Amino acid sequence: MIVTLTPNPSLDRAYELPSLDRGAVLRATRDRVDPGGKGVNVSRAVAAAGHRTVAVVPLGGPEGALLARLLGEHGIEAAGVPVAGSTRVNITLVEPDSTLTKVNAAGPELSAAEAEALLEAVRARAAGADWIACCGSLPRGLGPEWYAQLVARAHRAGLRVALDTSGSALGATLAEEPDVVKPNAEELAEAVGRPIATVGEAVKAAGELRERGARAVLASLGADGQLLVDATGTWFGHAGPVAVRSNVGAGDASLAGFLAAGGRGPAALAAAVAHGTAAVQLPGSVMPTPADLVPDAVTVTDAVPTDRPLAEPVR
Structure with missing residues (x-):
């Protein structure tokens, strides 16, 4: 069983448009709404694989009520924490050539009491869990050290934590030794403060995150594959080329599969x-x-192609 925590979840509304004309009245040809947020996506993938998952999320307003209902429809147990602000709504505009224009709302600002209630909800639902997956950006009101508090509490309870975040929140949490962190190439580059243009440079950056505390690093390198760097060594996994329809949530699906x-x-x-x-x-x-x-179609090897240039280098 996997518990996920998404401190800033969303309702994700997508509208398919015949064209995107600035300043015009646009009529969608199709629309849909999905429960969103990185941890929510992990729970969706875990549930789709037939495993039990509990999603801890702050819920506010009618948007929060709809999010809870949608989670249930996906076979996910929602552990909702009531908050005063309304759950955010993110908008995606989809053009016929699959170009996406996204408008992400900031989300509610959480009070100190609401932040503590989230931590307590994780503690209450994590008993017997195989993993706690903490995913996504932190909402307003939560400082970058908030995830570090959660990891420290989880470890004291003997629980394993996977962390998928970036920036100052990632940096502030490494010292608490999260069991696995899951950056992509851009987040790796940000974490070490330099460009990443080859698989070898990604391996070196992942090693530096381990030196700073992470027990394992699962790094997504886009079309080039994924790396796993842990105490046993370094592994490289990749699959053959495929036709990409959407990369939204692909990293979250990867983390779900890994856990x-x-x-x-x-x-x-x-x-x-x-x-x-x-x-x-x-x-x-x-x-x-x-x-x-x-x-x-997947190949995993410890013969890592360190000289291979990344298809999408981070400059």
Whole structure:
């Protein structure tokens, strides 16, 4: 069972448009609403794989009520923490060529009491959990050290924590030794303060995050594959080229696959690559089911191609 925490969840509304004309009245040809936020996406992928998951989320206003209902429809247990502000709504405009224009709301500002209630909700629901996945940016009102408090409390209770965040929140939490952190190439580069243009440079950056406290680093490198750097060594996983429909939530699907497969070692990395590869071939933020996975297309090796240039280097 995997508990996820999304401190700043959302309702994600997508509108498909025949064209995007600034200043015009636009009529959508299709629209949909999904529960959103990185931890929520992890829960969606875990539930799609047939595993139990509990999503801890702050919920406010009618938007929060709708989010809770949608989580239930996805087979996810919602552990909602009432907050005064309304759950944010994010808007995606989809053009016929699949170009996406996103408008993300800031979300509510949480009080000190609401922040403590979130920590307590995680503690209350995490008993017996295999993993706690803490994912996404922190809302207003929560300082960058907030995730560090959660990791410290979880470790005192003997629980394992996966952390998927970036910037100051990631930096402030490394000293508490999260069991795995999951940056992408851009977040790796930000964390070490320099460009990343090759697989080898990504390996070096991941090693530096381990030196700063992370017990393992699962790094997404886009079309180039994924890295796992932990105490046993370095592993590189990749799959063959695929037709990408949407990369929204692909990293979240990868983390879900990794944790559901045990959260350590090359087998878990292979599961992460299979889930991420399946996710990019699905529309919007749809999470893959076991039927979407092609594990035989995944290769995992400890012969890491350190000289390989990244298809999308971070400058």
